[in-house]
Amino acid sequence: xxxTMHQRAGTASGAPVxxxxxxxxxxxxxxxxxxxxxxxxVLMLPVLLVAVDAxxxxxxxPSISQSLAPTGTQLLWxxxxxxxxxxxxxxxxxxxxxRTGRRRLLLIGAVGFAAVxxxxxxxxxxxxLIAARAALGFFGAMLMPATLSLLRNLFVDRQxxxxxxxxWAAGFSGGAAxxxxxxxxxxxxxxxxxxxxxxxxxxxxxxxxxxVFVPESKDPNPGAIxxxxxxxSLLTMVPLVYAIKSIAHDGLSAAALxxxxxxxxxxxxxVRRQLTRANPMxxxxxxxxxxxxxxxxxxxxxxxALVGFLFFVAQHLQLVLGYSPMESxxxxxxxxxxxxxAGLAVVPLVRVLSPRIVVAGGLLISAAGYVAILFTADDPSxxxxxxxxxxxxxxxxxxxxxxxxxxxxxxxxxxAGAASAISETxxxxxxxxxxxxxxxxLSAVYAAQVVVPAGLDxxxxxxAGETLGGATAVAATLPEPAAAQLLESAxxxxxxxxxxxxxxxxxxxLSAAALAWMTLRGKGAES
Numbered sequence: 001x002x003x004t005m006h007q008r009a010g011t012a013s014g015a016p017v018x019x020x021x022x023x024x025x026x027x028x029x030x031x032x033x034x035x036x037x038x039x040x041x042v043l044m045l046p047v048l049l050v051a052v053d054a055x056x057x058x059x060x061x062p063s064i065s066q067s068l069a070p071t072g073t074q075l076l077w078x079x080x081x082x083x084x085x086x087x088x089x090x091x092x093x094x095x096x097x098x099r100t101g102r103r104r105l106l107l108i109g110a111v112g113f114a115a116v117x118x119x120x121x122x123x124x125x126x127x128x129l130i131a132a133r134a135a136l137g138f139f140g141a142m143l144m145p146a147t148l149s150l151l152r153n154l155f156v157d158r159q160x161x162x163x164x165x166x167x168w169a170a171g172f173s174g175g176a177a178x179x180x181x182x183x184x185x186x187x188x189x190x191x192x193x194x195x196x197x198x199x200x201x202x203x204x205x206x207x208x209x210x211x212v213f214v215p216e217s218k219d220p221n222p223g224a225i226x227x228x229x230x231x232x233s234l235l236t237m238v239p240l241v242y243a244i245k246s247i248a249h250d251g252l253s254a255a256a257l258x259x260x261x262x263x264x265x266x267x268x269x270x271v272r273r274q275l276t277r278a279n280p281m282x283x284x285x286x287x288x289x290x291x292x293x294x295x296x297x298x299x300x301x302x303x304x305a306l307v308g309f310l311f312f313v314a315q316h317l318q319l320v321l322g323y324s325p326m327e328s329x330x331x332x333x334x335x336x337x338x339x340x341x342a343g344l345a346v347v348p349l350v351r352v353l354s355p356r357i358v359v360a361g362g363l364l365i366s367a368a369g370y371v372a373i374l375f376t377a378d379d380p381s382x383x384x385x386x387x388x389x390x391x392x393x394x395x396x397x398x399x400x401x402x403x404x405x406x407x408x409x410x411x412x413x414x415x416a417g418a419a420s421a422i423s424e425t426x427x428x429x430x431x432x433x434x435x436x437x438x439x440x441x442l443s444a445v446y447a448a449q450v451v452v453p454a455g456l457d458x459x460x461x462x463x464a465g466e467t468l469g470g471a472t473a474v475a476a477t478l479p480e481p482a483a484a485q486l487l488e489s490a491x492x493x494x495x496x497x498x499x500x501x502x503x504x505x506x507x508x509x510l511s512a513a514a515l516a517w518m519t520l521r522g523k524g525a526e527s
């Protein structure tokens with residue numbers, strides 16, 4: 001194993017910049033000290049922030065609706081534009097970080113994210129907020145690949161790196177689960193803009209500490225920035241993600257098919273371009289490593305299952321069982337703690353068990369969480385949902401830690417940014433698809449089974465027939481017998497949809513477990 005460190009000219013502040021060039025993933029030398037662990041703590045700030053930001057908005061939507069009076073389409077774009085831009089740019093930003101410096105891009109992203117968060121907090125119109133959410137996706141794409149790829153260079157020792165990645169993964173999944181709790185607290189005490197404004201002090205702290213504790217790293221032999229490849233990656237990701245969300249929400253249409261075709265054509269052109277370039281923006285040959293490909297797909301399907309679960313459990317807790325947003329978040333808090341514990345516990349466990357056993361076993365435990373939903377769907381209680389979430393979190397906490405470790409360890413260190421970007425793209429795609437596909441199926445089953453009372457005006461009938469939240473709002477305007485009938489029908493239709501989506505999720509998670517078992521072996525996964 002060779003590890004070299006090159007001193008380059010100082011930055012504007014006069015501090016030397018160290019470029020790490022680590023040639024193999026395995027070493028017993030160069031164990032990290034206190035400075036590296038402090039750097040990890042600093043890097044957790046943007047991880048937690050971006051993860052919380054991905055889920056906190058949903059709890060602010062009612063207040064935003066009252067304040068900015070957006071149309072239904074604008075409300076959807078407020079939610080969708082952030083993951084669309086984020087997913088579309090992660091690969092490009094990961095490659096850019098490899099070339100220009102991972103810490104440098106992290107700091108640029110932090111400045112931009114903080115500034116735009118402040119603008120979003122005081123948005124005077126729906127259009128302003130949509131534009132701000134798009135900009136947050138742009139700068140958020142700079143933050144995430146940089147954190148994981150920096151860990152790859154900070155922690156050279158394999159066992160220490162596994163622990164660092166376990167903490168990173170726990171922060172990511174924990175941040176997503178913290179979103180409802182943070183959002184519930186802020187919205188019960190402050191105005192909706194506080195959900196955005198919370199980013200500013202966190203990122204100011206990052207900007208102060210990162211230059212001190214986080215060393216710079218980059219690809220020692222970078223190629224030129226490939227603008228054409230960046231454009232092709234955007235033309236691949238954005239149309240495909242938007243088409244999937246559109247099909248899940250509105251059904252198959254000519255426009256959605258056109259977007260799918262556009263995305264696939266751009267994607268194939270992107271792959272051909274990468275294969276012919278001496279220094280590709282994304283080394284697609286990484287996917288020839290079965291361990292790398294299997295870990296990425298296992299990541300995507302695990303997050304798919306987790307986010308799909310959160311989509312319906314949040315609605316059931318609030319709209320069926322009557323808990324507040326903050327109370328709902330607290331019910332799910334044990335699952336968050338289990339995620340963190342499981343992610344840390346598998347670090348010593350994987351020394352005696354192979355990665356494929358840990359990842360596949362974790363996914364099987366997660367499938368058991370959805371099976372529990374199937375058996376209690378007729379009358380799920382808060383305790384039952386909390387226990388099911390704990391099972392799901394236990395498995396995903398273990399699987400995500402090791403799959404992320406396999407992703408960054410199965411590639412050369414100078415490709416860490418690209419590999420990290422692919423891992424993050426899989427995470428974001430899993431989050432988008434979990435909501436779009438499972439949420440879309442749940443909505444379709446609900447719409448097919450709910451019975452809307454006769455005599456409602458068109459707007460009220462549409463609202464009650466599309467979502468459980470709409471039915472709850474409409475029922476509040478009806479006399480008691482009609483309101484009770486509508487709520488009973490809506491809740492029964494919603495629970496039927498939950499059964500259907502839970503069954504699909506079980507199949508998907510079991511498929512992910514089988515995939516992990518078949519692919520996570522050999523040197524790429526075991527080293």
